Amino acid sequence: MMPKLVQLTDNEIKMLVVAIRQVQHTFTVAEAQSAAAGERLAEDYDNVREAYEGLHRKLSALIGGAESRTPHIVK
Secondary structure, three states: OOOOOEEEOHHHHHHHHHHHHHHHHHHHHHHHHHHHHOOOOOOOHHHHHHHHHHHHHHHHHHOOOOOOOOOEEEO
16 A cells, blocks of 8 residues: 655644644653652553654654745655
């Protein structure tokens, strides 16, 4: 099956980066609360957090340079 392509503007990518940063903040809060309560995190927690960190790096790289004014194609 061929992957679908999505066109995103620089502003749309920036909004996704901001949303991912909020999720990462939520991870930090969850870690602190779990530690304070003496609870373990879910088994797949690290995998999910790493997936968000990888996505953050990819999207940040797309907007890292000058504003392109053209849509980015994301697979």
